[in-house]
Each structure stands twice: as structure tokens, then as C-alpha cells.
Amino acid sequence: MRVNRDRLVVIGGDAAGLSAAAQARRLKDARQLEIVVLEQGPEVSYSACGIPYWIGGLVPDRDRLIARTPEQFAAQDISVRTDTRAQAIDLDAGAVVTATGERLGYDALVVATGGRPFRPRVPGLDADGVHGVHRLADGADIRAAIAAGAQRAVVLGGGYIGLEMAEVLQTRGLHVTVVLADPLPMAQLDDDMGERVCEAMGAMGIDVQTGQPVREIEVDADGAVRAVRTDAGSYPCDLVVLGLGMGPEVSLAGDAGLRLGVTGAIDVQRNQRSRSHPEVFAAGDCAQTFHRITGDPAHVALGTHANKQGRVAGSVIGGRAARFAGVLGTAMTKVGDLEVARTGLCTTQAEDGGFDFRTELIEGTTRAGYYPGAAPIAIKLITERGSGLLLGAQVVGGPGSGKRIDVLATAIWAGMTAEELAGADLSYAPPFSPTYDPVTVAARVSSRVERG
Amino acid sequence: MRVNRDRLVVIGGDAAGLSAAAQARRLKDARQLEIVVLEQGPEVSYSACGIPYWIGGLVPDRDRLIARTPEQFAAQDISVRTDTRAQAIDLDAGAVVTATGERLGYDALVVATGGRPFRPRVPGLDADGVHGVHRLADGADIRAAIAAGAQRAVVLGGGYIGLEMAEVLQTRGLHVTVVLADPLPMAQLDDDMGERVCEAMGAMGIDVQTGQPVREIEVDADGAVRAVRTDAGSYPCDLVVLGLGMGPEVSLAGDAGLRLGVTGAIDVQRNQRSRSHPEVFAAGDCAQTFHRITGDPAHVALGTHANKQGRVAGSVIGGRAARFAGVLGTAMTKVGDLEVARTGLCTTQAEDGGFDFRTELIEGTTRAGYYPGAAPIAIKLITERGSGLLLGAQVVGGPGSGKRIDVLATAIWAGMTAEELAGADLSYAPPFSPTYDPVTVAARVSSRVERG
Numbered sequence: 001m002r003v004n005r006d007r008l009v010v011i012g013g014d015a016a017g018l019s020a021a022a023q024a025r026r027l028k029d030a031r032q033l034e035i036v037v038l039e040q041g042p043e044v045s046y047s048a049c050g051i052p053y054w055i056g057g058l059v060p061d062r063d064r065l066i067a068r069t070p071e072q073f074a075a076q077d078i079s080v081r082t083d084t085r086a087q088a089i090d091l092d093a094g095a096v097v098t099a100t101g102e103r104l105g106y107d108a109l110v111v112a113t114g115g116r117p118f119r120p121r122v123p124g125l126d127a128d129g130v131h132g133v134h135r136l137a138d139g140a141d142i143r144a145a146i147a148a149g150a151q152r153a154v155v156l157g158g159g160y161i162g163l164e165m166a167e168v169l170q171t172r173g174l175h176v177t178v179v180l181a182d183p184l185p186m187a188q189l190d191d192d193m194g195e196r197v198c199e200a201m202g203a204m205g206i207d208v209q210t211g212q213p214v215r216e217i218e219v220d221a222d223g224a225v226r227a228v229r230t231d232a233g234s235y236p237c238d239l240v241v242l243g244l245g246m247g248p249e250v251s252l253a254g255d256a257g258l259r260l261g262v263t264g265a266i267d268v269q270r271n272q273r274s275r276s277h278p279e280v281f282a283a284g285d286c287a288q289t290f291h292r293i294t295g296d297p298a299h300v301a302l303g304t305h306a307n308k309q310g311r312v313a314g315s316v317i318g319g320r321a322a323r324f325a326g327v328l329g330t331a332m333t334k335v336g337d338l339e340v341a342r343t344g345l346c347t348t349q350a351e352d353g354g355f356d357f358r359t360e361l362i363e364g365t366t367r368a369g370y371y372p373g374a375a376p377i378a379i380k381l382i383t384e385r386g387s388g389l390l391l392g393a394q395v396v397g398g399p400g401s402g403k404r405i406d407v408l409a410t411a412i413w414a415g416m417t418a419e420e421l422a423g424a425d426l427s428y429a430p431p432f433s434p435t436y437d438p439v440t441v442a443a444r445v446s447s448r449v450e451r452g
Numbered sequence: 453m454r455v456n457r458d459r460l461v462v463i464g465g466d467a468a469g470l471s472a473a474a475q476a477r478r479l480k481d482a483r484q485l486e487i488v489v490l491e492q493g494p495e496v497s498y499s500a501c502g503i504p505y506w507i508g509g510l511v512p513d514r515d516r517l518i519a520r521t522p523e524q525f526a527a528q529d530i531s532v533r534t535d536t537r538a539q540a541i542d543l544d545a546g547a548v549v550t551a552t553g554e555r556l557g558y559d560a561l562v563v564a565t566g567g568r569p570f571r572p573r574v575p576g577l578d579a580d581g582v583h584g585v586h587r588l589a590d591g592a593d594i595r596a597a598i599a600a601g602a603q604r605a606v607v608l609g610g611g612y613i614g615l616e617m618a619e620v621l622q623t624r625g626l627h628v629t630v631v632l633a634d635p636l637p638m639a640q641l642d643d644d645m646g647e648r649v650c651e652a653m654g655a656m657g658i659d660v661q662t663g664q665p666v667r668e669i670e671v672d673a674d675g676a677v678r679a680v681r682t683d684a685g686s687y688p689c690d691l692v693v694l695g696l697g698m699g700p701e702v703s704l705a706g707d708a709g710l711r712l713g714v715t716g717a718i719d720v721q722r723n724q725r726s727r728s729h730p731e732v733f734a735a736g737d738c739a740q741t742f743h744r745i746t747g748d749p750a751h752v753a754l755g756t757h758a759n760k761q762g763r764v765a766g767s768v769i770g771g772r773a774a775r776f777a778g779v780l781g782t783a784m785t786k787v788g789d790l791e792v793a794r795t796g797l798c799t800t801q802a803e804d805g806g807f808d809f810r811t812e813l814i815e816g817t818t819r820a821g822y823y824p825g826a827a828p829i830a831i832k833l834i835t836e837r838g839s840g841l842l843l844g845a846q847v848v849g850g851p852g853s854g855k856r857i858d859v860l861a862t863a864i865w866a867g868m869t870a871e872e873l874a875g876a877d878l879s880y881a882p883p884f885s886p887t888y889d890p891v892t893v894a895a896r897v898s899s900r901v902e903r904g
Binding site: 015047049050053058059064065160292302303304305307308324325326327328329330331332333334339341343368369370371372400402403404405406407409410411413414415416420421423424425426427428429430431432433435436437439 | 467499501502505510511516517612744754755756757759760776777778779780781782783784785786791793795820821822823824852854855856857858859861862863865866867868872873875876877878879880881882883884885887888889891
């Protein structure tokens, strides 16, 4: 018994799209709003970030990566259609056309088409044995390659996915070479922090080849990958993993005529509405966002933002004002026992942004020095000269180091100075920190420098 | 070649006193300022917080608990005199009188006499086998009792020291009973959080007897402890550990006529100057401080504050303006694998302070649910009704839970609302958190409630 209810169509059944759908449903029931989610793949609501750990055998079962099923959404009156590809958006008519030619009119549309892994433009990229780490099928393919006896892997890229894949492939017994164009892994870190990561990877037995853009994937007569070639050498392998990061997947949006921003992602207001078509929302890896400190447009592909942005879109569609509050570029990963995290501006970003800043790097331990398991931790802070405002932070260290970035991200988010953070009442107990937590020490050193 | 240089005398050679001495020395060299530290015990600069872990065998060597020796201070021209008891302070003359009758004039005095463990006023307290956990000698005594075959311990008190001692004594193979007057352990937590701690202790095999003030230490004919008796029962034991918390040690200051505050600790301004005698400073466990949220006088015995307050005193003595920024009552501990932390106001404190507030409790996991080692975590937030300002937080959960309190302490310190914290860009990676960190979830639930 449908009486003129509105219809929300969501393109993309992962973090952003489903958060939007779920939030809209919380605010409007099925009599007010029909919700249809179109997902081109066979699954929805899966954790792409978990794929490396499934490959590594830490997650035993693929299905553990799937948070919710279409049936669970159906119970909330959200219709999720898997294996359904949106072929076109007719912005003038307000309709989505599927690959099978079905036209689905919408009153509100959420574009949540996600990201697209960067692929180098080199010969051999389509060879057997070259894999991304984007969809569950990629994980299954890499697992199959390992099961079939792959022995040498080259990981292209030294960012989060590159590091995680290097770790798990080594755990599975493969010889791993990481090949990257940048001079150091983790380009989002300053060089002095990236060097710590590079050294730790070397100490783990991972062969890190830096400053070498890939030139060719060498392929044998059977069409299988044989080696990765750079200007400096050729690295034999039977498995190549693409860990070069993600760009926005905007072909559908671009073809339809939705405005894209300077980052190449869909240009949206802070309430996730398209700047060109206000009845259309975009959220997640396909959407442009902004940096909390600089205000500049930014593109950061991360599940956290996708969830939050989807939620904002769903709130607005549901009739409640909401806005996304921006990103600091907070990110975290680990390689072996080494935890790596960053937030806010790194030195390069602070320079590019025209900030007058200084940096301080401190070294300490994660626990009281006398407590078993105390591990080294290095924290680098970037503060604005004069004001002392915290602009950015980087953490590299042993177990227990990484999550300390959240304290620094919160302080930056709140607009605190290093001196204010140095005074904050952080916790202390010997199994968890020295009397002065390394965060406090870093803040104090930075504020002392500021005071001269 | 001394030419009218000033003399700073510090009474107490631990965190507060030595921080004051070291900071004063940074700002004034030995030609300007003589610094003499008087310590009644045989060691300075030791970690009282580490004593339980030394008893538990996690710290192999007593000397690991000693951060610095008198010789190291001597190298900075700080004269540290151990086994030197200050007997009296002559405030009118500006001199300290030692137990051997020496008069030591001062231009500035730092009173850092520390804390005094609470002792119940019951018969038998002086029996053999009853020990505090305050000085290194206490640790040595308890270690000796274990080595001599102690089999059953009663820990009086269910605060941090009580929990830690219960854990380490059990680790050493003793049967442990914790007897407390409060209805639950960890009285600084709300009941619903304290119950989680109580259950976990029970599951570990620790016998927790609540709501039972101790009435008597039963002593055998040899003068050795035999049992602890309450109104509800008698608990046989050959070792009793006092874990009832710490009050300020102010006998010297009080006798001298320094003004004490409502908490019984020395009344100081925010720059740690005595309110009655501005040439005298007090810092650490003997000094009164103030609560950051309520502004009320507070007494919190904790090494972190002692260090910071000592540093403030040393700065002011060195000629640089400084002030202590207050406490939130942040604290953390663990019992077995259960981590326990709190900051800001608990429900009782919020009620006593006349706040209009609400509470929310969320449950989540420390890591992505599919990642090995994901453990339960519960976070309780207290927020001001209307403003949504964060007032307090409590965390109880598995490994990785506790240090999340620092994010909440920082947010409270900065005056953030739950909604602001919910928007903050906290880190995400499957080995370290679900897509939404439990802190974000707690903040979001609290802000949603606030919005109705």
C-alpha cells in the first residue's frame, strides 16, 4: 500500500552507502521512505581493510569480514540488491539505470561507488598473478595463489596496504620484496620517521627497494608474472600485489555530469550534498572532503570517514541537519611489531600550506622502563611557531604505541597548544606508561621550545 | 667561591621534590642557587608504583625501580642527602632543622613530604606480617614473607594498590582475599563499572569480600598475624597488605604552621606557593590541588601530578612563571587482563557537584571483531545535559582498553562536547580498533541522546 512515499536510491553497498541507508531508515520509516541499495558485487558490508589479515590467515573465514547481509538489511525495510550494476545516472530525470536496463527513479540519490586502486601504466599489468587488494575476490585470488605454491611476492607501494600485505605474505612464508617509487615507505610520514619504518621492515627480512618506479611486469610464455622490473633491477616473483593506494571511483558520477572537485572526487558540501545537484549526495571514497586544519579539499579513502559521511547524508535525507566535520588524515597500521600512526600535517604538508612551524622528535618507552614489555616509541610533533598550536603528529614504536595517535588527534581536533596538552591529566600506571606518558613528554618538549 | 647565592632546600627526595630541584637547576646555575634535598630514607627517586610489580617478580631487581641516584644529582650540582630527616621547619627564621640538630637556612623551601598510607584503627595492626606498599622496604618485607612461605594473604582495600597487590600475590601462588568496606572494588568507578571489576576478580580466583570494614587483625601467640576479622567473618592469613589509599603526610608542615586546606593537605596557590608562606612551596602527595572541572580543592596522590607540581615549583623558584593546571582524577590500573581506567567526574561526584548530567554505557571490542585478540570493552560517559559537555569517563575491558582513557581525558581537558568528540578523526586499523573506535561510539551515543 504505497502512498506517494519518497524513494532513496543508494549506489554502492559498503560502508558509506549502507551507513546512509541505515541512518535514513532510523529517521524515516518504510511508509515515508523506500530505500533501495544497488551493489554491483556479490556481497555488501564487507571490510576491505580486513582482507590482508584474511590472506595472512589471522582471520580464518572470509565471512568474518562481512558485517551484515542483505537479509539483515531487509529486516529494516532496506532493499539491498547485490550483483546489480548501476550503468548510468539520469540526473535530469532523477533516475538510475541498471545494467539490465531497469530505470529506478529517485527522490534522493546517494553515490557511494567507493575507490579504485591505483594501477601503474606499465606493460604486463594484466598478467596472471597480478592482484589488487580491494574486493573479497582479490583476497580469494591471492589466497589461491599462495595455496598453489607462490614463493616470491613483489608488493608495489609502501603505504598502509603495501606494509600490511608485505607482513602477511611473509607470515605465509613467501619471500617479499616491496618496490616503491618514493624514497621511503609511508610517504605520509616525515623522512626521519619513515626511515624507522624502513629499517624495521629490513630487520624483519622484507626486501625494501626504494626510489624505483616500476617499469614493467615481466611475463613468461604462459602469461604468468615472472618478475617486476625497475630501472635499478629486476625482482623475480610469481605474485605481484598492488598496494599503491586508492583514487575515487567516479566514472559513473563523471559520465552523468556530477561536478567533480580538484581532487578528482565528487564535489560535495559539508552535508555531503553534491554542489551541482543538491538532490544527490556522495559519501565515502568517491567523495571529496576537506582538511580540518587547512580547510583545503582532500581525498582520503578510509572506512571511518565513509561511515561518518554516509551517516551525515542519511541524516540530511532523513530530515535532520548534519555536517561532516573534516579529516585530519589520521591513519594507523602495523608491520610486524612496529606500530605506525600519523595525524594532521606532516612537514611537507605544513610547508605546502605556508605554515610557520617547528618540529620536535622525542624517544621514550611505551611502559615504565622497568616493566616487562616496555618498547621504544618515537613521537614527532609539528607545532605552529608563536601560537604553539598542534598541527600534526607521527608515532612509530613497539606494541602500544600506535593508538596514542588518538590522543594527539583529539588535541589537534580541539585546537589545543602543545603546552595545554603537556598539562593534560593523562593516565599513568607502570604497565601502560612511564610516569610521564610519551605524549606528555613530546608536548612538553614542544612547548618548551616554543617558550624559548 | 660563594657570593651571596640563594639556597633552595627541598624536603623529600622523590617525584615532587626532585622535579622541583631539577627544574630550578635548569633555570639557575650553581653560582646563583644552591640546592639541597633532604630525604629521610635511604633512597631517592624510586617508583612506589612499581613496588607491586617487583613483589610479583615482573621487575627482577629492586634497583630497576630507582630512576636516579644521589651521585647523578650531584653531577648537576644538586646535593641530595639521604637518611637525613627534617625534624622541624622554622618558618619565621627560614630554616629547616634536621634530626641531628643541624639548622639549614633557606631562601626558598619546597615541602615534598609525600603521602602516608591510610591505616585502619583496629587491634593487631602492628602484628608481624602486616605491611604497607609505600617504600622499597615494604616491598622487601613482603618479598621476604613470600619467600618464607606465606600462603594466604588478605589485602585490605579495593583501590588501585589493592587490585595490583591482589594480582601479584596471586601470581606468586598465594591464596588472596580482598576485604573492603565499600560495596564494590574501585570506588572511583560507578557501581555498574565496579561490578565488572568485581566479577573479573572473582573469575581470576580472587576472593573479594565487600561491604566489610575490618574490625581486627587477629594475632597468634608469637605476635604474627593469623586472620583478618570483619563483622561477616574471619579470613585466615599469614600476610596482610594495606591498600587503603594515601593521605597527605603533613605532620612536619602542620607542626610548623603552614596552612592546610580542607582536604588536609598543604594549601597552595596554582603556582604551588603556600598560601600562608609565599617563600614556601609544596608539591606532590602532601599538597592540595584542584579539580579541573569543579574547581574544588582536591587531593590526589599520584606520581604524575607530583612530577608536574614539582616542576611548576622549580620553575617559579627559577624565576619563570608557571602554574599547575589541575587534575581530572585520571587513573588507570589492571587486574589480570582486565584494564580499568577513569577520568573526570563519576556519577557520585557529578551529583555532589550539582551537575545536571546523563550517563551512557556502551560495549564494543578493542579491535575489529574478526581480528584475533579482539576483547570486550565497556565505556561509560557522563555528559552535561543541555551543553553536551563531557564531564567524566570510565573504561573497563581487555588488553588495549585502558589507555583509551587518555583520549577522553584530553577531550574533557579541552572542554569538548560528546558531539565534537564523536566527529574527531580517530585512527582505524583492524588490529587496533573497529571502524568506529569504541570511544567514538560512546561519544556518538551520548551526543545522540543529547539531541533527543
